[in-house]
Amino acid sequence: MFDITAPIYNDADKAREHLESIHWPHGPNCPHCGNVDAARIKRMEGKSTRPGVYKCNDCRKPFSVTVGTVFERSHIPLNKWVLASHLMAASKKGMSAHQLHRMLGVTYKTAWFMAHRIREAMKEDVASSGPIGGEGKTVEADETYIGKRETPRKLARGRVPTYTKSGKSGGAQKRIVVGLVERGGKARMFHLNDATKDTVRDVLVRNTDRASILYTDESRLYTETGTEFAQHRTVKHSAKEYARREGDVVVHSNTIENVFSVFKRGMVGVYQHCGEAHLHRYLAEFDFRYNRRTALGIGDAERASDLLRNARDKRLTYRRIGEAGHA
Numbered sequence: 001m002f003d004i005t006a007p008i009y010n011d012a013d014k015a016r017e018h019l020e021s022i023h024w025p026h027g028p029n030c031p032h033c034g035n036v037d038a039a040r041i042k043r044m045e046g047k048s049t050r051p052g053v054y055k056c057n058d059c060r061k062p063f064s065v066t067v068g069t070v071f072e073r074s075h076i077p078l079n080k081w082v083l084a085s086h087l088m089a090a091s092k093k094g095m096s097a098h099q100l101h102r103m104l105g106v107t108y109k110t111a112w113f114m115a116h117r118i119r120e121a122m123k124e125d126v127a128s129s130g131p132i133g134g135e136g137k138t139v140e141a142d143e144t145y146i147g148k149r150e151t152p153r154k155l156a157r158g159r160v161p162t163y164t165k166s167g168k169s170g171g172a173q174k175r176i177v178v179g180l181v182e183r184g185g186k187a188r189m190f191h192l193n194d195a196t197k198d199t200v201r202d203v204l205v206r207n208t209d210r211a212s213i214l215y216t217d218e219s220r221l222y223t224e225t226g227t228e229f230a231q232h233r234t235v236k237h238s239a240k241e242y243a244r245r246e247g248d249v250v251v252h253s254n255t256i257e258n259v260f261s262v263f264k265r266g267m268v269g270v271y272q273h274c275g276e277a278h279l280h281r282y283l284a285e286f287d288f289r290y291n292r293r294t295a296l297g298i299g300d301a302e303r304a305s306d307l308l309r310n311a312r313d314k315r316l317t318y319r320r321i322g323e324a325g326h327a
């Protein structure tokens with residue numbers, strides 16, 4: 001664990017310097033024009049200037065390290081942002097806004113807002129990281145159902161669909177999450193309004209390299225899409241066949257079960273309730289930690305630095321969160 005009394009958690013200047021060392025290992029870069037020549041950037045000094053402000057010689061604009069990050073234009077001291085980020089990066093099941101509110105000495109509303117901004121920083125940039133899996137790699141896909149669906153008025157987008165999970169009749173009105181995980185690699189979870197062959201295919205083909213070996217249960221959701229992958233193997237969940245041997249390979253979907261189980265323990269034990277419109281951010285939070293898990297040789301400090309590094313170019317305004325309603 002980390003030392004909560006460390007200067008970066010208690011002093012805004014130290015926190016800013018910490019952020020600068022992560023974002024600018026070779027000196028300040030101008031976020032306005034992209035100038036990376038530290039010799040053409042000068043620190044602004046003077047009684048009326050707050051510390052950490054630089055001016056670019058090329059575009060003549062002032063900036064600080066928080067420009068273009070989720071911390072931009074925040075009145076919350078940067079050391080509290082750094083502490084909140086480190087706490088959320090380190091806690092396996094997540095950290096509630098109530099816990100943050102007590103630990104940071106900010107209001108509950110502020111803590112709630114900070115947590116959502118930090119989740120925004122945890123979001124993987126799928127376009128730049130590309131699909132998971134690949135030739136000879138195994139990707140498990142499955143759906144899980146969590147919490148209660150909200151009424152269309154509360155959900156504010158789309159209708160509440162009636163769906164039937166393959167093999168079950170009826171179907172409670174629960175929220176649908178589709179998860180993908182590469183064995184020994186990364187996971188990605190998605191909230192779907194509707195789980196159909198097409199919506200599930202869309203998630204699968206956008207996020208999984210088709211040279212992968214795909215493992216799913218026998219749900220009809222995957223039958224057709226499975227043929228688009230190098231191989232498609234199925235596990236019979238209905239027959240309680242969670243693992244079976246096929247030649248020298250064991251067919252199972254334990255990896256995705258584990259990803260879902262950590263997520264569900266966090267949602268039930270820590271978050272208890274989240275607005276459905278915010279579910280995608282919680283999924284991003286659990287993906288972030290899973291993809292930087294200890295088993296991959298990533299420690300708390302590295303995971304936390306990675307989070308602060310990812311805080312760039314993902315501005316989320318209070319209005320955008322506010323519009324979707326409070327969780």
Ligand SMILES: [Zn+2]
Pocket residue numbers: 030031032033034035056057058059060061
């Ligand atoms: Zn510039």
